[in-house]
Amino acid sequence: MDDCIIIGAGPAGLTAAIYLARFHLRIRLFDCGSSRAAQIPCTRNHAGFPEGISGKELLVRMLTQAEKYGAVRELAEVESLRLLDNGFGVRVGEREHAARTVLLATGVVNNRPAMPREVHDEALARGLLRYCPICDGYEVTDKRIGVIGTGSHGVAEALFLRGYSADVTLIAPEAHDLSEADSAKLDEAGIARIDGPCGSYAIEEELLAFDTARGRLAFDSVYPALGSVIRSGLAVQVGARADANGCLEVDDHQRTSVPGLFAAGDVARGLDQISHAMGEAGVAATTIRNLLAEQKPIRR
Ligand SMILES: Cc1cc2nc3c(=O)[nH]c(=O)nc-3n(C[C@H](O)[C@H](O)[C@H](O)COP(=O)(O)OP(=O)(O)OC[C@H]3O[C@@H](n4cnc5c(N)ncnc54)[C@H](O)[C@@H]3O)c2cc1C
Structure with a gap:
């Protein structure tokens, strides 16, 4: 034994x-x-x-x-x-x-956004996709940051990343589900929010781009907050x-x-x-x- x-x-x-x-x-x-x-x-x-x-x-x-x-x-x-x-x-x-x-x-x-594996792995290797703000938020200081998520978890991640950049957008995987209190926190911090559905992820000109309800967006780094x-x-x-x-x-x-x-x-x-x-x-x-x-x- x-x-x-x-x-x-x-x-x-x-x-x-x-x-x-x-x-x-x-x-x-x-x-x-x-x-x-x-x-x-x-x-x-x-x-x-x-x-x-x-x-x-x-x-x-x-x-x-x-x-x-x-x-x-x-x-x-x-x-x-x-x-x-x-x-x-x-x-x-x-x-x-x-x-x-x-x-x-x-x-x-980690739960991943629905993107092809090769796009995921390449974006991760290049720092266009990140999973851990505590670990590497410093590396995206003053960059354009997208957070994929909603609800209290998505809001907490976006607020945490606001400590590194003024340009943070919270994008819902589908449609946003936010309490009034969370919406007020995002407004106060100047964090934009956009509905999904998110799709057609691709690396374009050193940015990670994808479709949203407001058309195609591109970010220096994207953090999934999907649990x-x-x-x-x-x-x-x-x-x-x-x-x-x-x-x-x-x-x-x-x-x-x-x-x-x-x-x-x-x-x-x-x-x-x-x-x-x-x-x-x-x-x-x-x-x-x-x-x-x-x-x-x-x-x-
Ligand atoms: C993209 C990314 C970047 C990160 N950057 C940092 C960073 O810069 N700094 C930092 O501190 N942290 C970072 N982290 C977090 C860090 O990776 C984790 O906190 C750390 O790996 C946790 O270690 P662990 O041993 O608990 O689990 P893991 O490293 O996940 O290891 C668990 C192991 O258990 C094995 N296992 C699971 N189930 C079974 C089973 N049934 N039978 C046999 N084996 C099994 C798996 O194969 C795996 O090898 C990052 C995470 C990610 C995803």
Whole structure:
């Protein structure tokens, strides 16, 4: 039986793997290769890299560090989780692996605007499409910014980006659905709003252009504010509590409501940032180590 199975090898899972391997614990690390960090062309807010670093390069460095201490990333999707008397059964294909503890670090998936994949990926690589104002709002300072969204989530994103530029437009994917209070906030901040439907996205003269109810518009950068799918299903399967969006509830040691099941990174409620994912994983890994040591002393 493994001491811990980590599900997910993004910044959270890899940080946990480094810690747990260095605690001399017996671990497994499953990953299905879809880290949000791999989509980052160049992160400039992650401390320690003054020139920035691509998400893929950061992941390679973290994996190399984890491997140095014996961790192995197994490319496989965990399909289900179940409670055993003394731990968890983790199903991967035909096999079930048993572990005393599990750390879920499966992240989230952003909902995307309806655009062809090649346009999406090219726009993302060129910074014409962005998903994280906290991360890269600085890069669009004084640029022409479009936010695709509506309701309180779209309004909050547009207001946040108003801190970087006076030229912010909130475009509804279909038609706007705004409360009076939200409309007043947009008016006060000088944020234009336009109805969709949005469509026919294309890169035109270094701008991302698309159709709206007011004709074709083009922006230096577009931020979709369309929410995300939280990959917490495995934990919910065994009874872990999640909020209405699916984010796992954890205490300040990253313990879910199910004993022995931990969560770190975007899948847990908190700030969706690399630094936060890493910090949570360090806390989770240390708590896991101490929990296992209470059950059976860890000695050389
Ligand atoms: C375009 C973009 C730019 C960003 N820029 C920045 C930035 O500049 N700075 C910053 O701090 N943050 C940035 N972020 C956010 C950052 O990427 C995330 O906060 C971070 O990746 C979260 O790490 P994580 O380990 O929780 O999840 P992820 O990195 O998403 O990793 C989760 C992993 O779990 C795996 N997984 C999921 N389900 C299963 C399963 N059932 N079985 C096996 N494996 C599974 C996935 O394959 C994935 O590898 C950006 C995000 C995006 C999309």
